[in-house]
Amino acid sequence: MAAPKKGRRAPAGHGHPGRTLVLILVVMIGLVGGMFWYGHLTPRLGIDLAGGTSFTLAAQNQPGKPNAINETNMNTAAGIMERRVNGLGVSETEVQTQGNDHIIVNIPKGTDAKQARQQVGTTAQLGFRPVLTIAPGTKTPVPNPSKGQQGKNDQGKGDKAGGKQGSQQKVTSPSKPSASPTTQGRPVTDALKKAPSAKPTPSGSAKPSPKPSPTPPGPGAGIAKQLAALDCSTKQGRALAGQQAANAKPSDQVVACNQEGTQKYVLGPVAVEGMDVKDAKAAFDSQGGQGWIVQMDFTSDGGKKFADITGKLAAKAPPQNQFAIVLDGAVVSDPRVDQQLNGGSATISGGGFTQQSSEDLANMLSYGALPLSFHIDDETTVTAALGGEQLHAGLLAGAIGLGLVVLYLIAYYRGLSLVALASLTVSAILTYTIMTLLGPAIGFALNLPAVCGAIVAIGITADSFIVYFERIRDEIREGRTLRPAVERGWPRARRTILVSDFVSFLAAAVLFIVTVGKVKGFAFTLGLTTLLDVVVVFLFTKPLMTLLARRKFFANGHPWSGLDPKRLGAKPPLRRRRTAPTQTKEA
Structure with a gap:
C-alpha cells in the first residue's frame, strides 16, 4: 500500500x-x-531654520593660576559646555572656541536659553566643603558660634525656609550598606529628626578614628559677621556671595548661598575637589523606593579624600555632619553624612529629587570641574x-x-x-x-x-x-x-x-x-x-x-x-x- x-x-x-x-x-x-x-x-528646528540666541563667553583666570587660559583648557571647556547643553549631540546648540579666550554658544529657538546660559556659565571649579553653620537666607543677627544649639536652630529654620533639596538630602554608600539600621528609605522628615550619635557605634560601617586628625575650626567672629550681613534672598546678594566664594582660596572659610536664596552657609576649606569626581549619573531607585538619586564615582585619590571627610563628618551633630557641593560659589546640594563612605563611590538620595534636578546635579558633578571661569561678553539674537x-x-x-x-x-x-x-x-x-x-x-x-x-x-x-x-x-x-x-x-x-x-x-x-x-x-x-x-x-x-x-x-x-x-x-x-x-x- x-x-x-x-x-x-x-x-x-x-x-x-x-x-x-x-x-x-x-x-x-x-x-x-x-x-x-x-x-x-x-x-x-535648529538655529539656522528658526533663529535663536548667540552669546560670547570670555574666559577669566582663577586666583593663583595666571596661565590657566590656554588652548587645552579652552577646548576642554567648550567640550564640557557642548555635552551639558547638547545632551546626545542632536539639539543643535553649537559651542565653539573663538580666538584664545572666547567661546561662542548658539542656542536655537525653542531651547530653554535661560537654562542653557546657566549651564554654560557655571563651569568654574567644583568643590566639596564641610558645612559649619546654616542660617535662613535673609539678614540675621550675629550668631554666637560657641553655642551648638544655635546651629541646630539655624538648621531647623533653614529647613523651613528651604523647602527644596538642601539639607533634606543624605549621602550613602551604594556598594556596601551599613549593617546597622539607617534612615535611608524613611520619609525625609524622619531622617532629619534623628541625628547620628557623636560616639561611633559598633556596626558594619567604617568607624572614624578615635583620634581624628584636626578638623576645621568653627566659624570665627569675622566670618559670622559676614554671614549675618549676607542677604541671599536678593539676586545681588547671591551674585556677590558667589563671586567672593569663587575667588576665595581652597583653604579659606567662605560664606555662600544656595541657588534658591533660601539658605546661607559658613563653609570650611575644600575637602574634595571637583577634579576628583570621575563620573556622576542620575538613576531611579525602584527597589529601595527612594525615587531619583545621584550616583558618584571618585578617582582613587578622590575616594581616599572622600572617605576621610565623611568619616569626620559622620561623628558630628547637625548641621556639621553635612558637606556642601559648591559650584561657582553657590551651594547646589548639601547632603548629610551618617557613616564613613569607603570604596570610591557614593549615592545622594532622600532630597525629593525629580528627574530633571537629579540630572542637573549629576551634570554639574561630572562636568563642573574646570580651571577657568567665564562671563557673558556679548549676547545677540539670530534671525x-x-x-x-x-x-x-x-x-x-x-x-x-x-x-x-x-x-x-x-x-x-x-x-x-x-x-x-x-x-x-x-x-x-x-x-x-x-x-x-x-x-x-x-x-x-x-x-x-x-x-x-x-x-x-x-x-x-x-x-x-x-x-x-x-x-x-x-x-x-x-x-x-x-x-x-x-x-x-x-x-x-x-x-x-x-x-x-x-x-x-x-x-x-x-x-x-x-x-x-x-x-x-x-x-x-x-x-x-x-x-x-x-x-x-x-x-x-x-x-x-x-x-x-x-x-x-x-x-x-x-x-x-x-x-x-x-x-x-x-x-x-x-x-x-x-x-x-x-x-x-x-x-
Whole structure:
C-alpha cells in the first residue's frame, strides 16, 4: 500500500502578512497619537531654520593660576559646555572656541536659553566643603558660634525656609550598606529628626578614628559677621556671595548661598575637589523606593579624600555632619553624612529629587570641574531669514528629485510602483513623527544638514525596493509564477538590503562620532532613516507583496502590473519530469 502523501509546507516567509501590516499600522497610529498627546505637531528646528540666541563667553583666570587660559583648557571647556547643553549631540546648540579666550554658544529657538546660559556659565571649579553653620537666607543677627544649639536652630529654620533639596538630602554608600539600621528609605522628615550619635557605634560601617586628625575650626567672629550681613534672598546678594566664594582660596572659610536664596552657609576649606569626581549619573531607585538619586564615582585619590571627610563628618551633630557641593560659589546640594563612605563611590538620595534636578546635579558633578571661569561678553539674537531661504531651496530640490524618482518607477515598474510609493509614504510618516517626538524627548533639532540627510534617505529607501523587485522579476524570468517568485526572491534580496543598510548606518555612526556641530544632525538623520528603511521593507513592503501576489492583476501578469512574463522574456514554466517507476524483474 502506498504511503499517504504528506501535506506540503507553505513556503518560508508566507506567515501572516495581514498581521504584520496591522502591526505597523498600529505603530504609526501610536506615533501620531503621541504627537497630539504631547502637543508637538512639527519638528523642533535648529538655529539656522528658526533663529535663536548667540552669546560670547570670555574666559577669566582663577586666583593663583595666571596661565590657566590656554588652548587645552579652552577646548576642554567648550567640550564640557557642548555635552551639558547638547545632551546626545542632536539639539543643535553649537559651542565653539573663538580666538584664545572666547567661546561662542548658539542656542536655537525653542531651547530653554535661560537654562542653557546657566549651564554654560557655571563651569568654574567644583568643590566639596564641610558645612559649619546654616542660617535662613535673609539678614540675621550675629550668631554666637560657641553655642551648638544655635546651629541646630539655624538648621531647623533653614529647613523651613528651604523647602527644596538642601539639607533634606543624605549621602550613602551604594556598594556596601551599613549593617546597622539607617534612615535611608524613611520619609525625609524622619531622617532629619534623628541625628547620628557623636560616639561611633559598633556596626558594619567604617568607624572614624578615635583620634581624628584636626578638623576645621568653627566659624570665627569675622566670618559670622559676614554671614549675618549676607542677604541671599536678593539676586545681588547671591551674585556677590558667589563671586567672593569663587575667588576665595581652597583653604579659606567662605560664606555662600544656595541657588534658591533660601539658605546661607559658613563653609570650611575644600575637602574634595571637583577634579576628583570621575563620573556622576542620575538613576531611579525602584527597589529601595527612594525615587531619583545621584550616583558618584571618585578617582582613587578622590575616594581616599572622600572617605576621610565623611568619616569626620559622620561623628558630628547637625548641621556639621553635612558637606556642601559648591559650584561657582553657590551651594547646589548639601547632603548629610551618617557613616564613613569607603570604596570610591557614593549615592545622594532622600532630597525629593525629580528627574530633571537629579540630572542637573549629576551634570554639574561630572562636568563642573574646570580651571577657568567665564562671563557673558556679548549676547545677540539670530534671525532665520537666510536659513529659511536655503530650506525652501533644499525642499524644492528634494521635491523635484522625488518627482523624478516617482516618474521613473511608474514608467519602469508600472503596477509595482504603487508598492514603492506606499512604502515611501510609510517611511515618510515614521520619519516625521519620530523626528517630532525626539524634539521634546532628547532635544533633537532639525537643521539644514539634517534635512539633507532625510533627502538622501529617499534614495536609500527606493534602492531597497528596487533590489527586491528585481529579484522577483529574475525569478519570473526563470519560469516561475508570481507567488513562488515573491518568496524565493526574498531571501536573496533580504541579504543585499541588510548589507547595504549596514554600510550606510556604519558610515552615519562614524560620522556622528567624529564630527561636531551641524554635521551631527546629518549623521543622526541618515542613521535614523537607514534603520527605518529596514523596518519598512521587512514589516510593510514584503507583507504587501505577499498579499498582492494573490491578486489576479499581479498573479496573472497583467501588462500594467510590471510583472508580465512576456515583457520580461520569461522561459517556459518549470515542470517536473515524471519518470516511469522501475519494476524489479524476478529471476
